[in-house]
Amino acid sequence: xxxxxxxxxxxxxxxxxxxxxxxxxxxxxxxxxxxxxxxxxxxxxxxxxxxxxxxxxxxxxxxxxxxxxxxxxxxxxxxxxxxxxxxxxxxxxxxxxxxxxxxxxxxxxxxxxxxxxxxxxxxxxxxxxxxxxxxxxxxxxxxxxxxxxxxxxxxxxxxxxxxxxxxxxxxxxxxxxxxxxxxxxxxxxxxxxxxxxxxxxxxxxxxxxxxxxxxxxxxxxxxxxxxxxxxxxxxxxxxxxxxxxxxxxxxxxxxxxxxxxxxxxxxxxxxxxxxxxxxxxxxxxxxxxxxxxxxxxxxxxxxxxxxxxxxxxxxxxxxxxxxxxxxxxxxxxxxxxxxxxxxxxxxxxxxxxxxxxxxxxxxxxxxxxxxxxxxxxxxxxxxxxxxxxxxxxxxxxxxxxxxxxxxxxxxxxxxxxxxxxxxxxxxxxxxxx
Numbered sequence: 001x002x003x004x005x006x007x008x009x010x011x012x013x014x015x016x017x018x019x020x021x022x023x024x025x026x027x028x029x030x031x032x033x034x035x036x037x038x039x040x041x042x043x044x045x046x047x048x049x050x051x052x053x054x055x056x057x058x059x060x061x062x063x064x065x066x067x068x069x070x071x072x073x074x075x076x077x078x079x080x081x082x083x084x085x086x087x088x089x090x091x092x093x094x095x096x097x098x099x100x101x102x103x104x105x106x107x108x109x110x111x112x113x114x115x116x117x118x119x120x121x122x123x124x125x126x127x128x129x130x131x132x133x134x135x136x137x138x139x140x141x142x143x144x145x146x147x148x149x150x151x152x153x154x155x156x157x158x159x160x161x162x163x164x165x166x167x168x169x170x171x172x173x174x175x176x177x178x179x180x181x182x183x184x185x186x187x188x189x190x191x192x193x194x195x196x197x198x199x200x201x202x203x204x205x206x207x208x209x210x211x212x213x214x215x216x217x218x219x220x221x222x223x224x225x226x227x228x229x230x231x232x233x234x235x236x237x238x239x240x241x242x243x244x245x246x247x248x249x250x251x252x253x254x255x256x257x258x259x260x261x262x263x264x265x266x267x268x269x270x271x272x273x274x275x276x277x278x279x280x281x282x283x284x285x286x287x288x289x290x291x292x293x294x295x296x297x298x299x300x301x302x303x304x305x306x307x308x309x310x311x312x313x314x315x316x317x318x319x320x321x322x323x324x325x326x327x328x329x330x331x332x333x334x335x336x337x338x339x340x341x342x343x344x345x346x347x348x349x350x351x352x353x354x355x356x357x358x359x360x361x362x363x364x365x366x367x368x369x370x371x372x373x374x375x376x377x378x379x380x381x382x383x384x385x386x387x388x389x390x391x392x393x394x395x396x397x398x399x400x401x402x403x404x405x406x407x408x409x410x411x412x413x414x415x416x417x418x419x420x421x422x423x424x425x426x427x428x429x430x431x432x433x
Contacts, residue, residue: 035087038078066123137384174424184210191218206230242293292324309349393426
């Protein structure tokens with residue numbers, strides 16, 4: 001008779017009866033531990049066997065093969081209470097018919113790999129993997145609480161063919177949350193759920209009115225600052241209108257050349273190389289309107305170099321008055337934007353630190369990295385992967401620990417010890433690249 005090693009599975013309560021080795025799968029037949037007492041009334045020794053059957057439970061893969069445990073489950077009838085029962089199986093997750101260690105494994109792997117991959121490597125159904133992921137994501141959503149920032153960033157991210165609202169901690173450069181849409185109602189609801197929201201002093205955003213209305217409703221104490229990159233981008237868009245308007249006067253070959261040189265025209269003057277400057281001067285020399293538009297774009301950028309709000313107000317007024325002749329229609333959208341958001345734009349010059357959403361590009365990169373391995377992920381999956389599997393920026397209390405007790409000592413301290421602070425998803429590595 002072949003003696004089978006019970007310790008191969010590291011399940012000491014079970015006895016291995018048989019093993020079947022197939023190309024992609026390993027099957028183990030196990031004897032479950034015997035019951036001691038009735039699980040209905042608790043009486044010992046007053047039950048009899050009432051049938052048995054093999055029940056399949058999935059386990060962690062071994063040597064690259066999927067593992068199925070065929071547990072011999074016995075049924076008993078208690079003579080004391082008359083109830084029929086099956087003993088609870090140790091180390092098993094009965095809801096999904098798998099071992100607890102496999103359940104923990106799937107919880108982790110589902111955040112790092114597509115459902116189909118996890119299902120195939122473990123022998124589980126893809127729907128089961130999805131359910132485990134969803135349950136874990138909901139738990140993490142309830143458990144994780146990020147610190148309310150002093151400087152809050154509200155921006156957008158284009159993900160899965162839709163614009164999503166993102167919330168960031170500008171001072172800590174961390175991601176706080178990702179909302180399925182950017183509608184005012186959704187943003188308002190999320191801001192309302194923010195603990196101690198009165199701590200928010202500054203909010204940076206693009207020129208999306210629903211964001212402004214949501215902040216004014218929920219965070220009336222906060223000062224709103226328009227993200228300057230969304231504003232100055234409109235100056236480049238105006239320059240593009242002038243450039244495209246020249247195409248009618250050009251030959252087909254010139255149009256192609258001008259299209260190729262557009263990136264040079266959109267550069268800041270101090271970033272243009274000597275070679276690029278010669279190319280740019282060729283176009284601006286031939287088309288005075290293009291030169292006037294480029295110089296007016298540069299003057300708009302220079303507004304952000306002002307040291308005080310008063311200087312910025314003067315520079316903005318001079319810029320509006322100095323719109324090149326015949327180009328009022330070209331600059332109309334930008335003039336309208338700075339007029340409608342004038343206070344929020346000028347508040348930029350009154351904050352104690354530069355307030356922008358510049359590092360949103362880091363979040364775009366993070367989203368692409370998370371999405372690369374699993375095309376077609378739902379928004380909920382992408383959100384959970386971004387918020388819960390990326391390193392968080394945390395600060396622990398500065399409490400001295402005893403090398404003898406292995407825990408914090410409070411011998412001379414008074415009051416409740418300070419808890420760890422979680423500032424959100426750490427984007428510093430992306431920022432440094």
